[in-house]
Amino acid sequence: MEQAAGECWVVGVDVGGSGVRVGAALADRPVDPTGTRTVAAAAAARVSASAGGQDARALLDRLLPALDTVVAGLPGGARIGAVAVGATGMALLGRDLAARLPGPLARATGARRLVLAGDAVTAYAGALGTAAGVVVAGGTGLVAIGLRPGGSWCRADGWGQLLGDCGGGAWIGRAGLEAALRAQDGRNGGSPVLLAAAERHYGPVAGLPAALQPRPDRAALLAEFAPAVVAAAEEGCPVAGGLLRRAGEEIA
Template identity: 40%
Template sequence: MSTRRVLAIDAGQSGIKVRAAAASGGDLLFPGIRTGEPLLPQLASVVAETIARTGAPPDVVVAGISGLTDANADADAMLALTAAHGVRRVVLAHDSTTSFLGALGDRRGAVVAAGTGVVTLAVGAETTARVDGWGWIMGDAGSGYWIGREALDAVMRAYDGRGPTTELTAAVSDRWPDLSQAYMSLQADPDRVRIVASFAAVVARAAVAGDAVAQDISVRAAHELAQSVRAAIAQVRTDEETFPVCAIGGVFGSAPLLEAFTADLHTGDASVRLVDPVGVGIDGVMALADLDTAHPLAAVTHRAG
């Protein structure tokens, strides 16, 4: 680990975690990214507040950011915003990169991170491949949102008589007693993505309890996730060595889904092996400070200073 004074930011929409290597007292927590506002000033504010709270000004700021786009990945601008605090170097990366480093370190492999959304990143000897992470409208297959959307679809099919009855109906009816008006309430709610994704936990419980509809949704979600892993690995693999895979995120808290994912992933390819992560996202952000510039992941980071 670097002896430099590193400040690491693991920035997500649900929360921001900060680790200051030169400070004591553990990681700091901040509210999540506000997607309707400019990103970099929010991160610069987190840097300033962290310094105020810890009394430990950094000389390197590294950040793993959920949904980071090329338009926001301006490391030079971030350096300009924080230089007055003594920051001399900035590294920015998509959170798929830092999730990978946290889960597998700097070796080859693949990491699928599935929460409300989902993204898969594979790293080979020379290249990287990102699969999905295209958001709730265009992608995120197998994610919490995808599972919740399938649950709502199944409930309305049962309501109409177009599909089998399911225990999921009770949970949806608890939120919207008049199911015929549920779609109007949901479409008008600015928090609809989180609300839909919240039903993934309902599906997990119902699948454990033996509900056939919930079990089917879990198996199909697992297949989507396994497909993404296979697609990512196929783009970077140059030989048949064992390829470790980490599955992280709340979606994999569902035992039926994890079991189905593991079986699907291992079917027909003994060289792909599910392994436990060695760390978490903030560990991966810290690793950015010391990532070898020759490593394949260095090509997908943004640096200044």
């Protein structure tokens, strides 16, 4: 049933390492998935070359069109009361996002309230609210966050593709590509199955360093190979199966 015009909506934005999702739901009501308007956008380029961390401009170039699509689909007269953004890397690489997102988001939606948080925090709030517990936010990256009964927070991993995110999509993809390159070299621990999969997906493996190293979105590119690792494990590849077991151990 179409909602009455003039009601207040809340917009949620999920910024991951491989894409952006925007959704809108009526404020002050339990969220009904059938009444939530959502849209997805392409991955935002992730760069960390500056002290400000992630590139807000690259994110806005992808986020604003998706936001416009969601807002345009709301009932006539609907108003946006708040926008909540959960962005990967917000805690450690979010200085540029915090400085440059509020103005454009307010202008695009008319919202007077804006919340910026790490995606682990928004994942926790969505799953458990304010109850004590533990949530693993796993996608391109990976972080675990917990709230103790006494009210104090704790976090594990979420250190990014170079230093951590163990068990996440980019970690699995990178480990699978390493096994592919080991097979190419004839080293122990290699997987011919993953080598063939890598060549199907990326082309000749000799070109992998040049294709991946300069890319600001290389975490997303690495994560693209994770499904190939899963498929290889399902086909009986022992190396791929071992990688997935190790990923499970890291997550646990």
